[in-house]
Amino acid sequence: MSLKKKLKLITFSSAIISSLLLGACSNKASSDAENVIKVPNVDIWGEESSALKVMYDLYQKDHPEIKLKQVTVQDMGTALAAGEAPDLMLQGPFEAAEAYKQKYIEPLDHYYEKYHYDEKMFGWAKNSYLFDGKYIGIPWNYEGLMLVYNKTMFEKNGWKVPTNYNEVLNLSKEMKSKETIPFAWGTSDCAGCDNWWISSMVNSVLGPEGAKQLYSGDKKWTDPELVDAVQRYSEFWNDGYVADKKSHAISTEDGTQLFITGKAAMKIDGTWSLASDLKTDFEVGYAAFPSWAPNGKPVIPLGIGGGFTINAKSKHKKEVAELLSYFFKQEVVEAMAKNGIVEPITADYSGMDFKPNVKAALSLINDAASKGESGYLSYSYASPSVVEVLESDFASVYLKKTTSEKWLEKLQKLKEKDAKDGSLFKLENY
Amino acid sequence: MAITNSAVSSSQKVLVQEVKQKKKFKKGKWIGWLFILPGLLFHILAVSIPAIMSFYLPFTEWNGLNVPKFIGIANFIEAFQDSIVWTAFLNNVKWAIFWITIPIILAFFLAHLLRKVNKGQTLYQATYFSTSIITVTVAGQIWFWIYNPFSGVNFYLDKAGLDFLEWPGLTVPALALFSVLLADMWKGFGTNVIWLLASMTQMDSSLEEAAKMDGAGRFKVIWHVILPQLRPTLIIIILLTMLGSFGAFEMVYVMTNGGPAHATETLSTYYYTLSTTGRRAGYASAVALFQMFIAILIIIIYAYLRKKKGWEV
Numbered sequence: 001m002s003l004k005k006k007l008k009l010i011t012f013s014s015a016i017i018s019s020l021l022l023g024a025c026s027n028k029a030s031s032d033a034e035n036v037i038k039v040p041n042v043d044i045w046g047e048e049s050s051a052l053k054v055m056y057d058l059y060q061k062d063h064p065e066i067k068l069k070q071v072t073v074q075d076m077g078t079a080l081a082a083g084e085a086p087d088l089m090l091q092g093p094f095e096a097a098e099a100y101k102q103k104y105i106e107p108l109d110h111y112y113e114k115y116h117y118d119e120k121m122f123g124w125a126k127n128s129y130l131f132d133g134k135y136i137g138i139p140w141n142y143e144g145l146m147l148v149y150n151k152t153m154f155e156k157n158g159w160k161v162p163t164n165y166n167e168v169l170n171l172s173k174e175m176k177s178k179e180t181i182p183f184a185w186g187t188s189d190c191a192g193c194d195n196w197w198i199s200s201m202v203n204s205v206l207g208p209e210g211a212k213q214l215y216s217g218d219k220k221w222t223d224p225e226l227v228d229a230v231q232r233y234s235e236f237w238n239d240g241y242v243a244d245k246k247s248h249a250i251s252t253e254d255g256t257q258l259f260i261t262g263k264a265a266m267k268i269d270g271t272w273s274l275a276s277d278l279k280t281d282f283e284v285g286y287a288a289f290p291s292w293a294p295n296g297k298p299v300i301p302l303g304i305g306g307g308f309t310i311n312a313k314s315k316h317k318k319e320v321a322e323l324l325s326y327f328f329k330q331e332v333v334e335a336m337a338k339n340g341i342v343e344p345i346t347a348d349y350s351g352m353d354f355k356p357n358v359k360a361a362l363s364l365i366n367d368a369a370s371k372g373e374s375g376y377l378s379y380s381y382a383s384p385s386v387v388e389v390l391e392s393d394f395a396s397v398y399l400k401k402t403t404s405e406k407w408l409e410k411l412q413k414l415k416e417k418d419a420k421d422g423s424l425f426k427l428e429n430y
Numbered sequence: 431m432a433i434t435n436s437a438v439s440s441s442q443k444v445l446v447q448e449v450k451q452k453k454k455f456k457k458g459k460w461i462g463w464l465f466i467l468p469g470l471l472f473h474i475l476a477v478s479i480p481a482i483m484s485f486y487l488p489f490t491e492w493n494g495l496n497v498p499k500f501i502g503i504a505n506f507i508e509a510f511q512d513s514i515v516w517t518a519f520l521n522n523v524k525w526a527i528f529w530i531t532i533p534i535i536l537a538f539f540l541a542h543l544l545r546k547v548n549k550g551q552t553l554y555q556a557t558y559f560s561t562s563i564i565t566v567t568v569a570g571q572i573w574f575w576i577y578n579p580f581s582g583v584n585f586y587l588d589k590a591g592l593d594f595l596e597w598p599g600l601t602v603p604a605l606a607l608f609s610v611l612l613a614d615m616w617k618g619f620g621t622n623v624i625w626l627l628a629s630m631t632q633m634d635s636s637l638e639e640a641a642k643m644d645g646a647g648r649f650k651v652i653w654h655v656i657l658p659q660l661r662p663t664l665i666i667i668i669l670l671t672m673l674g675s676f677g678a679f680e681m682v683y684v685m686t687n688g689g690p691a692h693a694t695e696t697l698s699t700y701y702y703t704l705s706t707t708g709r710r711a712g713y714a715s716a717v718a719l720f721q722m723f724i725a726i727l728i729i730i731i732y733a734y735l736r737k738k739k740g741w742e743v
Contacts, residue, residue, distance in 0.1 A: 248601075257581075401603075
């Protein structure tokens with residue numbers, strides 16, 4: 001090969017390599033330079049998160065020079081480690097705490113002072129993002145678990161909404177005799193959803209103060225009341241009252257279909273589901289989920305579904321902090337509430353036009369909270385290792401792979417491990 | 431013997447030629463390296479470095495966000511005591527046993543029958559192979575719906591009074607793995623049919639004819655004539671199937687995600703869950719390393735048997 005040809009070949013190869021390398025860098029560099037702020041996609045949680053659009057639109061109108069680019073991130077932890085996380089993030093409290101420990105999250109104390117995010121915020125909600133003396137996030141909603149039931153079917157059969165375990169059991173027996181599945185439920189695509197039952201059991205059997213002590217204080221997962229409650233659930237499930245003993249083999253959507261088609265009379269669900277209307281040919285009723293204590297009173301577990309955090313490596317922290325101040329504007333508060341995803345602030349909803357289901361559910365929660373009959377969701381307040389098992393392994397109990405006692409002993413050991421690691425939610429923050 | 435001038439000059443010429451060739455070869459090598467450099471760089475960054483890291487991470491505690499903390503062999507001790515790891519390993523063994531028997535035997539007989547078909551063979555091949563090109567997500571979802579106890583096949587069998595034909599599907603944990611395997615077999619065994627069919631077309635048909643003329647029955651022909659000729663293909667299929675079985679992930683993830691209660695858990699689904707939602711990338715790497723050793727063991731056994739038995743592939 002002649003020298004001229006060799007030189008051409010070397011030049012050509014170098015050009016290809018250089019363009020490949022530069023191409024990888026240019027996208028990031030150009031987006032930083034163009035005043036582009038990366039924010040979560042409004043579809044991140046389906047209809048629930050559609051209120052984000054209202055916030056973005058309001059901000060964009062006042063700041064046309066800034067472009068809000070919506071991104072979808074599959075795993076925020078991976079994105080943070082790779083330096084590809086958006087400027088504004090949506091993270092749960094424990095996730096945010098872990099990220100803050102690794103200096104991925106910007107503390108927001110300065111911005112709380114400047115924009116008064118907490119002017120109307122519930123103290124307990126604000127404290128869910130307090131870590132190491134710093135406020136690291138803004139809670140975006142509070143949510144609760146409730147009983148959803150076929151009101152038309154109940155009225156037709158003269159059934160009363162159950163309030164405790166004894167009433168649930170008797171009603172379930174009657175429903176089964178009429179070939180109606182008492183509870184619709186499906187977990188093949190959401191093993192973690194079984195945790196909702198645990199949250200309800202813990203709060204109703206131990207009471208709100210007991211639940212608090214269980215997650216962060218001296219109460220143990222091996223408490224006899226809890227062992228008994230979990231065992232009764234296992235028996236309840238094995239008697240066929242929950243999706244006819246097939247909940248583990250169908251998806252959450254399949255479970256919902258059982259309810260919508262009238263094959264099942266009740267289901268446990270969260271206020272987040274109010275955003276998506278259930279298309280039924282019967283009236284849907286909402287009530288506090290019955291106490292799992294034999295003669296107890298219902299307690300509605302509440303918690304924070306998630307919150308906003310600012311990426312510590314963002315080059316637009318000030319702009320993102322200002323964007324977050326729009327979250328508290330009336331239009332956004334209303335959009336969130338209309339979807340059943342209520343911001344954890346004191347607000348006057350009386351003038352707002354809500355869908356009947358949202359109105360009913362919000363009244364239920366407000367009523368329970370005012371009477372001291374609201375508790376604490378386990379996935380918001382229990383420690384990380386405990387939540388990991390609650391959200392992956394409860395099926396082992398009702399499918400009889402393990403006993404209630406052994407399973408709860410495992411949870412207690414994990415709680416003790418998390419206590420040593422300093423991962424328990426602080427009692428004073430409740 | 432006197433060394434003549436011409437002898438010296440011709441040997442010198444040979445030497446010069448050799449040196450020139452060597453130089454040309456070296457220069458040629460440089461050009462070759464330039465061509466493979468982009469791909470090599472990508473491989474180093476995306477494959478080699480993570481592979482090297484995978485030998486370090488099992489000895490650390492790492493949640494994916496913090497700096498990995500060295501903890502020695504604690505992860506391996508935990509894995510040894512973790513009942514879910516052993517459940518998953520056993521499921522992988524069951525997966526392997528299933529796949530190296532039923533689908534391969536079925537594929538063999540199907541290929542053997544297809545070989546005799548003259549008209550429409552391409553159509554048959556396309557039909558059997560068609561399920562292999564469906565994505566795992568779609569195939570898994572189809573079977574998930576088939577197994578739905580409230581709206582799937584069982585529902586209609588029950589309505590027709592044929593409930594004795596019902597298959598529990600995913601409702602009975604003890605049978606859930608087999609149900610997932612059926613779905614996986616439906617999707618994947620067409621590939622084995624094509625491989626075996628292709629191998630059969632390369633066989634020496636005169637041996638078969640000779641055996642038949644000597645009075646050998648159908649099964650004796652298969653056992654003594656066809657199978658020995660198919661041995662190289664069968665060995666490769668079995669080896670790849672074994673390796674694939676210990677890496678089983680997609681169909682399980684789509685249909686059950688390792689549930690119910692870890693009944694369908696495999697090593698891959700377990701360390702996937704550990705490293706993502708479980709935030710225990712160090713421990714997950716230890717489980718993955720265990721899986722890698724199983725794969726190495728399978729290859730060593732294959733290499734040993736190949737040498738010992740003189741298998742030629």
